[in-house]
Amino acid sequence: GQQVMQIPQYQHVQEGEDFTTYCNSSTTLSNIQWYKQRPGGHPVFLIQLVKSGEVKKQKRLTFQFGEAKKNSSLHITATQTTDVGTYFCAGYHEKLTFGTGTRLTIIP
Amino acid sequence: KAGVTQTPRYLIKTRGQQVTLSCSPISGHRSVSWYQQTPGQGLQFLFEYFSETQRNKGNFPGRFSGRQFSNSRSEMNVSTLELGDSALYLCASTPGQGPYEQYFGPGTRLTVT
Numbered sequence: 001g002q003q004v005m006q007i008p009q010y011q012h013v014q015e016g017e018d019f020t021t022y023c024n025s026s027t028t029l030s031n032i033q034w035y036k037q038r039p040g041g042h043p044v045f046l047i048q049l050v051k052s053g054e055v056k057k058q059k060r061l062t063f064q065f066g067e068a069k070k071n072s073s074l075h076i077t078a079t080q081t082t083d084v085g086t087y088f089c090a091g092y093h094e095k096l097t098f099g100t101g102t103r104l105t106i107i108p
Numbered sequence: 109k110a111g112v113t114q115t116p117r118y119l120i121k122t123r124g125q126q127v128t129l130s131c132s133p134i135s136g137h138r139s140v141s142w143y144q145q146t147p148g149q150g151l152q153f154l155f156e157y158f159s160e161t162q163r164n165k166g167n168f169p170g171r172f173s174g175r176q177f178s179n180s181r182s183e184m185n186v187s188t189l190e191l192g193d194s195a196l197y198l199c200a201s202t203p204g205q206g207p208y209e210q211y212f213g214p215g216t217r218l219t220v221t
Contacts, residue, residue, distance in 0.1 A: 030207055031207045033207070033209060033210075035210075041214075042198060042212040042213065042214055043151070043198070043200075043212050044212070045209040045211070048207070048209060088150070088151060090210075092207035094164075095153070095156065095164045096141075096153075096207065096210065097153065098150065098151040098153070099150070100150045101150050101151070
């Protein structure tokens, strides 16, 4: 079945440093979604990418969808303590499959 | 609009018992999906319901079942509980089937002792 892997599993960064999480699918995707889950909370939708090679930005967050539509990345510039949480990608191919998540912790 | 609601929020059960969890989607949403979240396994898809029919099912044993009512509310049931069933159970609603963004509820924290 479809598998979606994310790396790294954990990332600890100093506040102000950049952060990137990578998402890889075993199958070609129709689209990819990104979610953020704060500690003790539930996943909250961030963005959806549909087109091959698409790049979208939300303030300090940059999302990219690979040319082959099998991988994606989320990059955060100059992390802040509010960025703490687990970031999930979710790839859609007949159904939505969530990635394994990357837990980001910030060292003040 | 009110968000997705789940009841109960917390539950403690003993091995061998069964449990029923409830999810009320956002008004107008007709699709409900259920996920199990554990620290080591991330978000595991259980099943998806649309118009009272199960449309997709994850790789879980038959002890896990669900249903959807005509008002789109959904329930999931776990029978013969095992310690490994301790997890956060999340439901998410979308307007319909397809690659819509998922609106998650706060989850039900189930502890099996």
